[in-house]
Amino acid sequence: MADHPDGRTLLEAALLALRDDVLPGLEGRRRDTCVLVIAALAGALRDLDASAAQSGRGEVLRERLAALYGAGAAGRADLERCLAHDIRAGRFDDDEAVRSLLLDQLHERLAVTNPDFVETGIFSRPGSDLTDP
Amino acid sequence: MMTCGGGPASGPLPLAGQGPDAGALARWLQVRTGANRVGIEGCERLAGGAIQETWGFDAEFAGGTLPGYHRLVFRMDPACRLPQGIGRAGECAVQRLVHGAGVTVAEPLFLDADGSVAGRPGYVMRHVAGTTDPGALVHGRLAATTRTTLVREAGRQLAILHRITPDSIACSQRPDCLARLPEDPALHRLETLERELDSLPEPLPALEWALRQLRRSAPRSRPVVLCHGDYRIGNIMVADGTITAVLDWEFAGWSDPMEDIGWFCSRCWRHGADAREAGGLAGRRELEQGYADAGAGPADRDVIAFWEAVAATRWAIIAHCQSRRTPTPPALALDLALTGRKAVEVELEAVTLAEAVRRG
Numbered sequence: 001m002a003d004h005p006d007g008r009t010l011l012e013a014a015l016l017a018l019r020d021d022v023l024p025g026l027e028g029r030r031r032d033t034c035v036l037v038i039a040a041l042a043g044a045l046r047d048l049d050a051s052a053a054q055s056g057r058g059e060v061l062r063e064r065l066a067a068l069y070g071a072g073a074a075g076r077a078d079l080e081r082c083l084a085h086d087i088r089a090g091r092f093d094d095d096e097a098v099r100s101l102l103l104d105q106l107h108e109r110l111a112v113t114n115p116d117f118v119e120t121g122i123f124s125r126p127g128s129d130l131t132d133p
Numbered sequence: 134m135m136t137c138g139g140g141p142a143s144g145p146l147p148l149a150g151q152g153p154d155a156g157a158l159a160r161w162l163q164v165r166t167g168a169n170r171v172g173i174e175g176c177e178r179l180a181g182g183a184i185q186e187t188w189g190f191d192a193e194f195a196g197g198t199l200p201g202y203h204r205l206v207f208r209m210d211p212a213c214r215l216p217q218g219i220g221r222a223g224e225c226a227v228q229r230l231v232h233g234a235g236v237t238v239a240e241p242l243f244l245d246a247d248g249s250v251a252g253r254p255g256y257v258m259r260h261v262a263g264t265t266d267p268g269a270l271v272h273g274r275l276a277a278t279t280r281t282t283l284v285r286e287a288g289r290q291l292a293i294l295h296r297i298t299p300d301s302i303a304c305s306q307r308p309d310c311l312a313r314l315p316e317d318p319a320l321h322r323l324e325t326l327e328r329e330l331d332s333l334p335e336p337l338p339a340l341e342w343a344l345r346q347l348r349r350s351a352p353r354s355r356p357v358v359l360c361h362g363d364y365r366i367g368n369i370m371v372a373d374g375t376i377t378a379v380l381d382w383e384f385a386g387w388s389d390p391m392e393d394i395g396w397f398c399s400r401c402w403r404h405g406a407d408a409r410e411a412g413g414l415a416g417r418r419e420l421e422q423g424y425a426d427a428g429a430g431p432a433d434r435d436v437i438a439f440w441e442a443v444a445a446t447r448w449a450i451i452a453h454c455q456s457r458r459t460p461t462p463p464a465l466a467l468d469l470a471l472t473g474r475k476a477v478e479v480e481l482e483a484v485t486l487a488e489a490v491r492r493g
Contacts, residue, residue, distance in 0.1 A: 036467050043474055077335070084336035087345050088327065102339045102484070109477040117478050124475055125405055 008048050015041040039126035043113065050112040061108060064101050152176050152188045153207050153251040159192075161250050162257070165243045168197030179206065180265065185383065186211050189260055199242070206239065209255030210248075217329065217454075218383040221254040222246045223310030227385045228258070230308065231359070236294050239378050263372035265380065270366055271404040271413040279374040284415040286376050287369060287397065288423025294379075295390040295429055297359035311359070311387065318389040319351040322443055329450050337453065339480045343446045346487035352436050357387040364393045365402040366412040394420065394432055395440025401448045401479055442486035449483050452476035 005013070015038060023034050065079040083098070092098040110117050114124045155173040163171045176190040188207045194200050210221055219227065221244070228241045239258040248254050264270070270283075299307075299314055315321035323344055330340060361368075362384030370378040396402070398410050398417050406413035411420040421432040456473020 033467075036471060039471055040467055043471070080338055081336045084330075084338045084341045087338055087341040090345065093345065093349070099342070102342050103481075106339050106477060106481045106484070110481065113474050113477055117481070121482075122407075123401065123405065123478050123482075126471060 166197035204260035226308030263370035285423035292427030292429035399444035449479035
């Protein structure tokens with residue numbers, strides 16, 4: 001049996017305490033640093049939420065990578081190394097399947113770090129979602 | 134007395150490590166100036182980028198070549214230096230060169246190439262007042278007319294800088310860091326970025342894709358001028374609505390002048406004010422106007438589009454590199470780690486822009 005609360009719940013409680021209780025009383029450099037801490041905690045929470053949800057999707061991307069290199073292809077890291085090398089060498093110039101795979105890989109990572117970016121194109125700025133004191 | 138400083142610290146500062154020792158600094162300055170006595174009255178870290186360490190202090194010289202009371206700055210290597218820059222000796226030499234050419238910069242005074250003051254190379258320059266905080270400049274209370282004036286002035290400063298060409302400096306007077314001329318600035322930049330990608334522990338195929346598109350559409354054999362290499366809001370000091378200094382010459386070198394314009398206009402450096410394409414402050418036409426009014430050649434928007442795609446690619450690689458730097462002190466880690474988390478956003482931007490350039 002896992003102890004309660006779990007790590008995710010603790011992280012979320014810490015984030016809310018910082019955002020709602022600590023941050024409003026800070027200013028200047030300490031406030032800026034607190035904003036970064038809140039952004040870091042929010043990022044860690046998204047990682048936790050995404051790790052379970054994305055394991056299946058990651059495997060699909062690995063299989064698409066492996067399909068480029070045929071039977072006996074290695075793990076995802078080695079496949080990506082081969083892909084990077086071959087793109088630089090010009091092997092996949094104008095290859096729509098590779099392009100699509102690369103964009104899907106980026107979207108997979110963005111789903112964790114900034115899920116709104118693909119739609120909005122707005123770069124993340126820690127604290128931009130927090131109200132000024 | 135702790136009276137020195139570059140204006141109120143803005144943006145999160147790393148918890149300060151050990152700055153230059155006041156006694157060592159005073160003794161070194163005494164030798165450099167021939168003063169009878171040098172008093173250092175305070176030393177504190179100034180706001181600035183996450184890479185270099187910049188310390189402000191007040192100094193009083195009795196006699197020598199710099200008599201009297203001065204507010205000065207000591208800029209030194211960080212404990213963990215990025216390999217890409219020209220180092221403090223190069224930066225000091227370039228800053229001296231552009232100061233003589235009329236660019237608005239803090240006057241560099243003395244180079245400590247061997248790190249006798251703080252154990253790392255550094256140099257002393259005059260203190261300049263103002264803020265570099267993009268939050269204040271882009272999202273603060275500056276009037277639109279002031280923002281427009283700043284961008285025009287930024288264009289004018291760039292035009293003055295870009296008057297410096299390989300032919301305008303005698304070879305014997307060129308700083309070592311400017312000794313080599315790239316035959317083709319676009320290909321030189323792309324090759325540099327490929328080497329930096331190779332230095333990372335993991336492959337980044339999307340950035341390889343962006344670089345490949347850029348290689349296939351690079352403008353060829355453009356003339357080179359002296360470029361800042363990191364010209365953007367954040368490296369421009371502003372006080373009372375005017376530019377008081379262009380800072381951070383760490384990445385200066387010979388390149389296509391459109392590279393500096395592309396970097397300044399990159400969406401990565403608009404700080405969320407995307408509609409104001411020149412640094413988040415005003416339209417790019419204002420930058421180009423200031424550039425042309427100061428006698429520079431016309432800005433070539435097709436070439437600038439190429440360099441904006443390069444800018445996104447380069448910034449994505451820098452973000453990955455920064456997130457992997459060994460942080461010293463540890464408090465630096467949070468800022469750099471969050472930069473690493475943003476890298477994937479910039480990777481997608483790089484791919485999008487590089488493909489647009491390729492399509493023409």
